[in-house]
Amino acid sequence: MKIGLLLICLLLLVGCQPVERVIEVEKPVLQIVERTVTVEKEVEVIVEVPREISEFPSLEVLEKWLAEDDLDSRVVLRADSTGLVVFTGSCDYTALELQRRALNDGFLMSTEILEQGKKLHMICSAVIGNSIYFVEPSNDKVWLGAYRN
Numbered sequence: 001m002k003i004g005l006l007l008i009c010l011l012l013l014v015g016c017q018p019v020e021r022v023i024e025v026e027k028p029v030l031q032i033v034e035r036t037v038t039v040e041k042e043v044e045v046i047v048e049v050p051r052e053i054s055e056f057p058s059l060e061v062l063e064k065w066l067a068e069d070d071l072d073s074r075v076v077l078r079a080d081s082t083g084l085v086v087f088t089g090s091c092d093y094t095a096l097e098l099q100r101r102a103l104n105d106g107f108l109m110s111t112e113i114l115e116q117g118k119k120l121h122m123i124c125s126a127v128i129g130n131s132i133y134f135v136e137p138s139n140d141k142v143w144l145g146a147y148r149n
Contacts, residue, residue, distance in 0.1 A: 055108050055127045059142070062126055062133065065105065066140040071098050094137040095122040102126075109135070 056062040071094065095111045102109035107126070112134065114121045124135040125145060134145040 051106050053103065053106055053108050057128070059128055059133065062128065062135075063140075063142060065102070065107065066135065066142070069098070069101060069140075071101065071137060091122045091138065095124050098124050098135070098137040 099109045110125045126133050130148050132146045
């Protein structure tokens with residue numbers, strides 16, 4: 001019975017004629033259009049701007065700048081060979097760091113080495129007008145050191 005059904009289906013398929021239909025489709029027309037387009041894009045660019053370095057304009061500006069700087073709030077402690085913890089000061093690091101911070105803020109500051117007996121100590125100095133002020137970087141103490149000319 002299965003073979004008979006299969007033969008009938010085959011005969012029906014052989015006798016069928018395929019139907020052809022032609023459908024006309026319009027060809028797309030390619031057009032080149034020129035126009036000006038404005039593109040806005042935010043771009044971050046790092047530019048080094050030369051900073052003008054100047055002396056502190058007044059003693060008040062120097063003292064205010066020192067008060068706002070936190071370098072003097074750091075304390076350096078080390079243990080000696082016996083285990084005793086002592087204040088080392090590390091005045092050279094502190095003075096050079098204060099000088100670097102002043103330069104970053106646009107101010108000229110120098111370092112000075114003082115000799116106290118056989119000990120050396122580094123401090124900073126700032127010129128204000130005709131006066132040279134010394135600065136103790138560890139506590140921001142300022143005093144008149146000398147006059148120019």
